[in-house]
Amino acid sequence: MNTNKLNLTLRIWRQKNSNTPGKFVDYKVSVSPDSSFLEMLDDLNNDLESKNQEPIAFESDCREGICGTCGLVIQGHPHGPIPRIATCQLHMRNFKDGETIYVEPFRAKAFPIIKDLIVDRSAFDKIQQAGGYISVNIGSVPDGNAIPIPKEVANEAMDAATCIGCGACVAACKNASAMLFVSAKVSQFALLPQGQPERYERVQKMVKVMDELGFGSCSNTYACEAECPKGISIKNIARMNRDYIVAKIAKEEVV
Amino acid sequence: MSWFTRALNSSIGKKFVMALTGICLILFLVIHLINNLTLFGGPELFNTVVKNLDNIKPLVRVIEIILATIFVLHIFNGVKLWWENKQARPQSYAVNASSENSSIFSRTMIYSGSIIFIFLVVHLRTMWVAFNFNPDVHTNHTYYEYVSAAFREPLYSIAYIIAMILLGFHLNHGFQSAFQTFGWNNKKYFPLIQKVGFFYSWITAFLFALIPIYFLSGGGQ
Numbered sequence: 001m002n003t004n005k006l007n008l009t010l011r012i013w014r015q016k017n018s019n020t021p022g023k024f025v026d027y028k029v030s031v032s033p034d035s036s037f038l039e040m041l042d043d044l045n046n047d048l049e050s051k052n053q054e055p056i057a058f059e060s061d062c063r064e065g066i067c068g069t070c071g072l073v074i075q076g077h078p079h080g081p082i083p084r085i086a087t088c089q090l091h092m093r094n095f096k097d098g099e100t101i102y103v104e105p106f107r108a109k110a111f112p113i114i115k116d117l118i119v120d121r122s123a124f125d126k127i128q129q130a131g132g133y134i135s136v137n138i139g140s141v142p143d144g145n146a147i148p149i150p151k152e153v154a155n156e157a158m159d160a161a162t163c164i165g166c167g168a169c170v171a172a173c174k175n176a177s178a179m180l181f182v183s184a185k186v187s188q189f190a191l192l193p194q195g196q197p198e199r200y201e202r203v204q205k206m207v208k209v210m211d212e213l214g215f216g217s218c219s220n221t222y223a224c225e226a227e228c229p230k231g232i233s234i235k236n237i238a239r240m241n242r243d244y245i246v247a248k249i250a251k252e253e254v255v
Numbered sequence: 256m257s258w259f260t261r262a263l264n265s266s267i268g269k270k271f272v273m274a275l276t277g278i279c280l281i282l283f284l285v286i287h288l289i290n291n292l293t294l295f296g297g298p299e300l301f302n303t304v305v306k307n308l309d310n311i312k313p314l315v316r317v318i319e320i321i322l323a324t325i326f327v328l329h330i331f332n333g334v335k336l337w338w339e340n341k342q343a344r345p346q347s348y349a350v351n352a353s354s355e356n357s358s359i360f361s362r363t364m365i366y367s368g369s370i371i372f373i374f375l376v377v378h379l380r381t382m383w384v385a386f387n388f389n390p391d392v393h394t395n396h397t398y399y400e401y402v403s404a405a406f407r408e409p410l411y412s413i414a415y416i417i418a419m420i421l422l423g424f425h426l427n428h429g430f431q432s433a434f435q436t437f438g439w440n441n442k443k444y445f446p447l448i449q450k451v452g453f454f455y456s457w458i459t460a461f462l463f464a465l466i467p468i469y470f471l472s473g474g475g476q
Contacts, residue, residue, distance in 0.1 A: 011349075024349065076352030102350040109343050174353060174362060175340035177266075207267060216343030217266040217336050219364065220432040226356035235440050241267055242438025248262040255261075 005030045006092055009100040010044070012056055018112045018120075024102075033093035037080065038063060038070065040092060057116035063088040065229065068164030071171065072117055073104040078168035078227050086166065086229045106167055108176035109214045121167050123213045124181060128165075131205035132185040136197050147193055160187035162230040169224035169232070175216030180224035182210050183240035184232045190243055200247035204254040207244055267436075269336055274433035276329035281430065281455070283322060288462055295469065298399035305386065305398045330372060337365040360428035367425040374418035381405060399475075406470035415467045423460030430456060 007030050015022025031040045038060050045055035061069035070087040074080040080090040095101060103117065111119040149157075161184070169180035186203050189195025195202070218237060225234045247254075262268045293304045308315055353362055360367075385392045385401055392401045406412050430452030434440065439448070469475065 013349075073348060073350075076348055076350035077355070081352070081355075104348055104350070107344055107346050107348055109345055172356060174344075174357075176343035177340070179266075207265060211266050214343060215266075216340035217270055218436075219270075219336070219340070219361065220428070220435050221353075221357035221361035223353060223357040234435065235442070238435050238438045238440030240438075241270070241436055244265075244267045245271060245438065248258065248268070253258045 003032075004097075005032055006095060006097045006099075008092075008095060008098070010040075010103060011100055012103045012117070013105055014056070014116055015105075015113050017115055022113065022116075031092050033091070035092045036063075036088065037072075037074070037090040037092065038088050057114075057118050059118050060088055065089045066164060068166035071106055071119075071166045071168060073102075073106060073171055075102055078106065078171040079166075079229050083226070084229060084231055086164070089229075106171035108167075108170050110176065110178070111167060111170060119167075121165075123215070124165050124167060124178070126213060127178065127182055127206050127209050128185065130209040131198070131202040132189075134189060134194055134198065136194075138194050149192060153191055157188050157191035160184045160191065160232065160236050163188075163228075163232050164230060166229065168227050168229060170215065172223045172227035173216065173218075174221060174223065175219055177218045177224075178210050178213075178215040179218040179237050179240065180228060180232055180234065182206050183236035186240045186243065187236040190239060200243060200251040201254050203240060203243040204247050204251075207240070208254070269332055270436045272328055272332045273336065274436035276325045276332070277429050277433045279325045280329060281426065281433075283325075284426075284459055288459060291466055292462065294399065294402065294466055294475070297475070301399040301402075302396050306396050309393075309396075326375070330368070333365065333368055358428065360424050361432070364425060364428060367421040370421050371418060371425060374415070374421075377414075381411075403470050403475050406467045409471060412467035412471045416464045419460045419464040422463070423456050426456030426459065427453060 007028070010027045010029055011024045012027060013022050014025045027044055029040060029044055031043070035043070038058070041056060041058055048055050058072065059069050061067045063070070065086040065088060068086070071078060072080070072087045074087070074090070079085060079087045080094070082090055082094055105113050105117045106119045106121075108119075110123040111121055114120050163181060163184035165181060167178075167181070170176050170178050173180075186206060189202060190199050220234075220237075222234050225232065256264070263272060290304060290308075293301045382402070382405075386398060387393060389401070392398060406415070431445075431449045434445070434448045439445075
């Protein structure tokens with residue numbers, strides 16, 4: 001246990017609702033280096049509530065990096081400056097005593113701010129509902145090795161499927177593009193036999209809804225891959241582009 | 256809208272147009288560069304090369320129209336994408352850590368592109384117009400003399416060199432980005448594409464910039 005507490009200034013974005021302009025508010029905290037970022041915010045909220053002040057609204061659920069609920073932009077990085085972790089896995093030992101830490105919500109037109117640090121990410125649900133599933137009946141669990149899938153292909157599909165849908169790619173992209181998310185959801189099925197019947201229909205439907213929701217276009221800066229807590233590869237975006245181009249040129253048109 | 260225009264107006268469609276026109280322009284630059292390098296062969300060689308191109312003028316005109324269309328598509332789509340992408344984030348971040356997660360070349364395409372566009376207009380005005388319509392240059396085939404005189408103007412040459420550095424910026428991102436957009440990102444050959452793109456862009460920019468440097472430092476007298 002490290003008993004030396006860190007004295008930090010948290011510059012946190014406060015915004016009453018989506019219609020009111022927000023602003024940064026400074027909070028001085030003294031926190032253990034062993035504390036997680038969200039535990040620090042919990043403590044701060046307890047403190048604010050005891051003083052009858054409005055606590056800071058932020059989201060979290062599993063707090064072990066797999067649900068994708070938490071998501072703050074800390075010092076300009078979605079999920080903070082440490083790569084390959086979600087905000088809930090970020091610990092205060094990564095910060096220096098006396099530091100001023102900027103905490104902002106994900107900023108994108110397609111992710112409107114609900115309150116303080118909470119944004120509405122239902123746009124991702126709408127994209128998923130457009131085609132991020134298999135609607136053919138695949139029956140019960142098949143016998144082992146009844147559907148042969150090479151290990152490398154299974155690995156790639158599983159790597160795409162590790163996307164937790166947190167929206168950090170949108171937050172990191174200078175264009176607020178959702179292509180890393182959508183491409184992961186397209187790829188996890190495009191690589192496997194079960195996903196083939198709807199492969200080209202799926203990519204067209206999901207891209208169409210993505211475009212309608214006001215996300216930007218990809219300009220291949222690869223910031224999304226660098227900031228993704230699960231390290232989803234931009235090769236998935238290439239696969240989505242390929243499938244989309246093939247679908248538009250040679251497959252049945254989905255309107 | 257037909258399926259074709261719908262596809263081209265989608266986010267991936269617009270990227271695809273950028274990539275396809277970009278690759279065409281990359282190929283054009285190779286041909287343009289080879290032509291320009293004959294300047295180093297002296298007045299006789301360069302003037303003969305341009306004269307030969309003049310002899311096949313109808314064909315050159317057709318190519319010019321195709322090229323202009325490609326340029327217009329690339330510029331129009333690029334500006335449109337930039338504007339739309341700006342709208343996708345109405346409020347920017349207080350702290351921007353983009354330098355830690357992406358390259359400066361990829362983030363400044365609109366700026367490098369805009370300056371190259373300004374260069375292009377000036378370049379067409381000074382070189383293309385003179386080569387085609389200036390009676391002195393065109394009729395007497397004194398292309399080399401005209402070019403060398405132009406590049407001995409320090410202001411013109413320095414602006415040209417700056418534009419070429421930005422061309423290097425633009426191509427450095429654009430080359431590999433086009434392949435990513437086409438979906439040709441494979442772990443076996445994508446590193447090679449990135450390397451080829453890197454060398455292509457900086458060698459091209461360097462060789463183009465070498466021409467004003469050559470004349471500015473008293474070469475070809």
